[in-house]
Amino acid sequence: MASLRVVVVGGGRVGTRTAELLDDRGHDVVVVEEDPDRVEALSDEYIATVIQGDATRPSILEQAGLDRADALAALTGRTGVNLATCMVATRLESGLETVMRTDREVGDEYAGFVDAVTFPERAGARATANAIEHDVQTLTEATGALDILEVRVAEGAPVAGRALADVALPRGSLVVSDAAGDTIAGPETVLEPGQSYVLAVAPDVADEVMNLMRG
Numbered sequence: 134m135a136s137l138r139v140v141v142v143g144g145g146r147v148g149t150r151t152a153e154l155l156d157d158r159g160h161d162v163v164v165v166e167e168d169p170d171r172v173e174a175l176s177d178e179y180i181a182t183v184i185q186g187d188a189t190r191p192s193i194l195e196q197a198g199l200d201r202a203d204a205l206a207a208l209t210g211r212t213g214v215n216l217a218t219c220m221v222a223t224r225l226e227s228g229l230e231t232v233m234r235t236d237r238e239v240g241d242e243y244a245g246f247v248d249a250v251t252f253p254e255r256a257g258a259r260a261t262a263n264a265i266e267h268d269v270q271t272l273t274e275a276t277g278a279l280d281i282l283e284v285r286v287a288e289g290a291p292v293a294g295r296a297l298a299d300v301a302l303p304r305g306s307l308v309v310s311d312a313a314g315d316t317i318a319g320p321e322t323v324l325e326p327g328q329s330y331v332l333a334v335a336p337d338v339a340d341e342v343m344n345l346m347r348g
Contacts, residue, residue: 305335
């Protein structure tokens with residue numbers, strides 16, 4: 134899988150965890166954080182390149198190498214700052230993919246300004262409900278170390294155009310369904326290039342699975 138360069142704005146819990154996940158998946162991550170104490174702590178963790186500054190300032194984003202970035206994720210705890218950061222970033226680099234954290238459900242209110250919106254508190258609420266209600270569990274909060282991933286099959290990937298019966302996925306991985314969740318995958322399921330599928334993957338085989346699916 135091709136490595137991405139991602140600028141993560143905000144070095145709090147959400148930003149740091151996002152940077153860790155991206156780093157684990159082999160991507161190049163730059164974190165922009167204002168708080169000097171957080172900058173020092175992040176630098177000690179060696180997760181990513183860390184830049185101190187206000188990410189709503191074009192000079193700071195340029196310092197983060199925005200011209201070489203594939204995506205920017207604005208993940209501070211302030212929706213207004215995140216929106217401003219994404220808008221400045223796309224003004225500087227029009228093709229940049231942007232993800233904005235919000236502090237509430239916003240539907241498609243910001244669809245014309247950012248590519249995606251994330252509301253992390255929803256995941257926290259699901260985890261809390263899972264801890265209380267044991268008979269019904271949100272899947273992503275009930276899988277221990279396993280990752281539940283939605284992965285698009287790339288053109289030219291080793292598995293592209295092949296049926297699962299003919300694909301040697303590593304032990305510890307399972308194709309569950311197509312991305313729409315309409316059909317349970319079986320040996321006859323063909324992994325069509327350009328289509329996405331839901332997979333359960335153990336961490337130790339994640340890289341191998343990504344290489345097969347993404348090339």
